[in-house]
Every structure is written in structure tokens, then in C-alpha cells.
Amino acid sequence: MSVTAITPDYETHIEFRDAEKNFHGNRVVYVHWEQHLSFCSAIAFPLPPAMPFGAFVEEVIKPHYSAHPDAAHVDWSKVVWMIDGEKKTPDFSKSLEDNGLHHKSLVRFWTPGFEGYKGSAS
Amino acid sequence: MSVKKLGLKQRYAHMTRGLDWETTYQPMDKVFPYDSFEGIKIKDWSAWEDPFRLTMDSYWKFQAEKERKLYAVIDAFAQNNGQTGITDGRYANVLKLFLTGISPEEYQAHRGFAFAGRHLRGVGPRVAAQMQSLDELRHIQTQIHTISHYNKYFDGIGEFPHMHDRVWYLSVPKSFFDDARSAGPFEFMIAIGFAFEYVLTNLLFVPFMSGAAYNGDMSTVTFGFSAQSDESRHMTLGIEVIKFLLEQHPDNLPIVQKWVDKWFWRGHRVLGLVAMMMDYMLPKPVMSWKEAWQIYYTEAGGALFQDLARYGLRPPKYADIATAEAEHISHQNWAIFYQYTHAAAFHTWAPDAKHMDWLSEKYPNTFDKYYRPRWEMWNQMAKEGKRFYNMALPQLCQCCQIPMGYTEPGDPTTICFRSSQYKGETYHFCSDGCKDIFDAEPEKFVQSWLPVHQIFQGNCGGATIPDVLNYYRLANGADNMDYVGSPDEKLWNEWQADKLKTAV
Numbered sequence: 274m275s276v277t278a279i280t281p282d283y284e285t286h287i288e289f290r291d292a293e294k295n296f297h298g299n300r301v302v303y304v305h306w307e308q309h310l311s312f313c314s315a316i317a318f319p320l321p322p323a324m325p326f327g328a329f330v331e332e333v334i335k336p337h338y339s340a341h342p343d344a345a346h347v348d349w350s351k352v353v354w355m356i357d358g359e360k361k362t363p364d365f366s367k368s369l370e371d372n373g374l375h376h377k378s379l380v381r382f383w384t385p386g387f388e389g390y391k392g393s394a395s
Numbered sequence: 396m397s398v399k400k401l402g403l404k405q406r407y408a409h410m411t412r413g414l415d416w417e418t419t420y421q422p423m424d425k426v427f428p429y430d431s432f433e434g435i436k437i438k439d440w441s442a443w444e445d446p447f448r449l450t451m452d453s454y455w456k457f458q459a460e461k462e463r464k465l466y467a468v469i470d471a472f473a474q475n476n477g478q479t480g481i482t483d484g485r486y487a488n489v490l491k492l493f494l495t496g497i498s499p500e501e502y503q504a505h506r507g508f509a510f511a512g513r514h515l516r517g518v519g520p521r522v523a524a525q526m527q528s529l530d531e532l533r534h535i536q537t538q539i540h541t542i543s544h545y546n547k548y549f550d551g552i553g554e555f556p557h558m559h560d561r562v563w564y565l566s567v568p569k570s571f572f573d574d575a576r577s578a579g580p581f582e583f584m585i586a587i588g589f590a591f592e593y594v595l596t597n598l599l600f601v602p603f604m605s606g607a608a609y610n611g612d613m614s615t616v617t618f619g620f621s622a623q624s625d626e627s628r629h630m631t632l633g634i635e636v637i638k639f640l641l642e643q644h645p646d647n648l649p650i651v652q653k654w655v656d657k658w659f660w661r662g663h664r665v666l667g668l669v670a671m672m673m674d675y676m677l678p679k680p681v682m683s684w685k686e687a688w689q690i691y692y693t694e695a696g697g698a699l700f701q702d703l704a705r706y707g708l709r710p711p712k713y714a715d716i717a718t719a720e721a722e723h724i725s726h727q728n729w730a731i732f733y734q735y736t737h738a739a740a741f742h743t744w745a746p747d748a749k750h751m752d753w754l755s756e757k758y759p760n761t762f763d764k765y766y767r768p769r770w771e772m773w774n775q776m777a778k779e780g781k782r783f784y785n786m787a788l789p790q791l792c793q794c795c796q797i798p799m800g801y802t803e804p805g806d807p808t809t810i811c812f813r814s815s816q817y818k819g820e821t822y823h824f825c826s827d828g829c830k831d832i833f834d835a836e837p838e839k840f841v842q843s844w845l846p847v848h849q850i851f852q853g854n855c856g857g858a859t860i861p862d863v864l865n866y867y868r869l870a871n872g873a874d875n876m877d878y879v880g881s882p883d884e885k886l887w888n889e890w891q892a893d894k895l896k897t898a899v
Contacts, residue, residue, distance in 0.1 A: 276837075313727065
């Protein structure tokens, strides 16, 4: 135990507050559109692990980034994906789980040719 | 026969040390169970020096006098309708941020110093901590009384204690103090007494109080003066506690260094709220955050750590990163609130052309390149009737609980992502500073109450924005959204129209 505590059994009282079981069958997934910092940070969603990656793109990613002027012009077949630090080519027909997404996975994506408002990464 | 009066020093000795005793019914270790588990070694408690030598009876007299003056000014401000004389209705939002984000932490500081004042074995520091505990209680009380006048006119003020425990961004200062208060008494003293009250305090109070002075808010200025002599006593306690710990035993150095590193970084993160207040919220700005950081941290803090080097203490880890971030954090933080204005208990606005020019002048290295385009894009969208909102919830840092909107050191176009694995689960951080704090005590930080995850778990009143606002007691359409179009703005414009009529 590395925490400095007066109670020697501190560890037995810990509540892992964000354990997967607390999310009613969903997993938390974070997604971030690189070079588009008008979205201030990655955004978070509770999603069923069986959701196909394609549905994740169509129903979650696209609508939430649609406010950006670049959004309508993105060619989704050219998007570069990174899942938990590794460059990957996700299979859109397979589930989030089969594409290697865990609870609290981070999905970052780059849209070549679109570097934010006037190329400012905004 | 006349009784000879005691000198100040003798009086202090009698009224503090003279009131202490060695327990006999119970061993001292059982009476003071909290002052040994942190590993701090104290050989001689009597070596504690209190340069103020303040005793409780003179403390009461002194504070009562200050209260009389303060309340006379607050009454006069109210009678003269001082609220109509502030620079702009936008200024009220600075007070909302202060009352919801800072005042409840005065109360937390009161609780924390009461704990230290009970559990430190030496009578000198115990008395000093008790007085600071009372100061902090006085501060929240006088802040509530000062700002309550604005509550008669402006939205977003009345539910501040309820909001403090629930609202997503208020979890940032709340978790900061929760962390300090759930540590031992020595860590608390270094966290709040030294790192916050000594190293960083000028970056909190000077901006708010000068901001009040520049913007016609005499009641808050007077509160600031009333707290000032307390603050200098707090600073003295902060510096005394660190010197005392470092002089008592060489084994204390690595423990103290670890706390200085941790609490500098945590304090820096909390002060990001002040940074955006200074750079974006004051209708009449005082100075930029970057300038304030230069004066109060780089110069004053630099001299302090030079002085402490003789004990082997080095400046806080990541101080260089914090200094580099002074070019960015105010812009990044205000952008967070601008896009989540629907969930903020104060109003937001985009800077106008004149204010952007001021920011360009203050931030020649960064504003025009990275942040002006963002505001220009948003202003353009607003003009077209498509005001920009972020309708998803942000990823939060497991440690500081701020949306992960800070960028990589040296690369302002890329978000800084850090993570750790602990017992099979991933935890995310906004910076190396926050990651280090988690890695040192993961058992503590896996328990963080992260507002976004709590909403997903169904613990915040429901899944929709109105549900969550209701849970926050945040009045939709009054407390939140842009200043332009708000009831606050309507009232302010009526006051201005009245003034013109009176003038005619």
C-alpha cells in the first residue's frame, strides 16, 4: 500500500468509484478529434460494448462534432485512428469490444487535410 | 499596591505554552494519535517560534475592531446602491465565481485548521492553527455578508453551498480541499499553510481584490483589507511550519519535498480559475495572469525557494511547466466555460475586438497564433445564429478533475493525454503533475467523485441537461448561458437607462 494512512487496513475500505459494473452495462469511451481544439477536450460517452464501431462513428462521433465547419467535409475513409496510444484501423462492422476498446479507452482521430479553423488547430 | 503588568513576551508564554500540560491519565500518543503516522519526526516541539505572539484575548479584540469597520462599509455600500456603480453587469460574475468556488474553501480551511489545531502535539503550532481556523470561519462569514447584497439583484448566487457539493467545475476546488483534509495534519499544514497560503496566496487574493477595486466594488475591496492582516499571519504560519519541519529532523526533507511538489501542482491547477477571471471576466482588467504569475510566482517564489535551499529543499517539480502554461491556461479555461455555458452557474461571453487586442498585447507569443482564431470562429458562428456549444460531456482528469483541455508542453495544438493502470483499470490525467500525484497514492484517487462519471452512473438527478441542472439547483435560463440576453443584463441595462433619465 503506497497511500499514507493512519488506518493499516485503508485498502479494504476503498470504493473503486468508476468500476465498469457501476455503468449499467455500458463502458465509458472517450473520443477526441485532433487539431480541432474548439472542442476543449476529449468527450465522454457511456456505450454498450456490443455497439458496432460504424454505429459509434455515425451515431455518436458525427453528431457531436457536427457544429464544427470542417465536420461536413471530412472523408471518413481517410481518417487516422489511435486507440489507447496505438495507431489502428478499426473494423466498422465489428463491435467496440472486438476493436479492442476497454472501459475508459481513449479513441483519438486525425482528419488529414483538416487542421481546424484556418489551420489554427481550433 | 498596583499589580505589575506582564510584558508581551511573558504574557504570550503564559497564555499559550502555560496553558498546556503533559497528560497523565492517558499516554500522549493516544491523545495525539494523528501526528506520527505521516513519518514526520519532531524532536523538540518547544522550538516552535511564533513571531506574531498573538494570544486569544487580543485576537478577539483585534478582529472585532476590523469587523466594525467592514460592516460599516458594507452598510454604506448597500444604502448607496453601490451595485449600480460597478463597471459593468458582467463584473457580478466574478463574485459568483468567488462565492461558489472560493468561499466554501474558506470553510474547508476552517475545518482543516481546526483539525490541525486539535491534533498537533506542540502547543505553539496548535494555538496558531486554532487562530487560523477562526480566521477562515470569519472569512467565509464576511464574504457571504458582503456578496449577499449582490444576491438581491443578480442570479447564480443564492445556492452556493449546495452547488459547491455538486456542480461539475466546483468539484475542482472541492476535491483539492477534500484531498488536503483527508491527509494527516502535517500534510495539511504544508498543503494549505505553506503551498497555498504562502507560495500561491497572492495569486488568489490580489487578483480578486484589485479586480474589485478596479471595477467599483468597494464592499469586496473592504473585505479584502479586513482579511489582509489575517493573511499575513497565515503566511507567517506557513513559512514557520516548513522551516520547523525541516529543522527538526533530516528525515523530514523527502516527505516535505514530496508534499511541496504535490501541493504546488494542485494549487496551480485550482488557480487556473483565477487566471481566466483575470484575463476574461473583469470588465476593466488589472493585469494579465501571465504578469501576475511572473511577479508572484517566478520572482517572489524564486526568492523564497532560494532561501529554503539551505535546508536542501528545491523548487517544486514542474514549476517550469506551470510557468510555460501561464501563456495558455486562461484562454483554455475560458474556452471550456464558453462551450459549456449551459452548465455554468455564471454567465459567459466571447471577448470583443478591443479585449482581444488587449490579450494580443499581453500574450504576444500565443494569443494571435492559437486563441484569437478560436474566438473569431466562435464570434462568426454566433453572428450566423449558430452559437457554439459542446453538447457532449468532457473527459476529466482523475486528479484535478478539470476537463482534459490542457495541451502538451511545447505543443499548444495537441491535448496532453497521460494515463496509468491500477488494478486492471485505466485512469486518465491532464499532465505529468497530476499523474505523479495519482501514482504516489492511487488508493486515494481511485475514489475521486468525477462529476461526468457520476452523471453516467445515474447519481445526478437524471440523464438530460435539465435533470442535472435541477440536481445542481442551477436555474436554467437565469443562472447559466451568455451574459447577453440574460436577466442580469436586462436589469443592468435598466439601471443604465435610469441613470440617463436622472441625468436629463
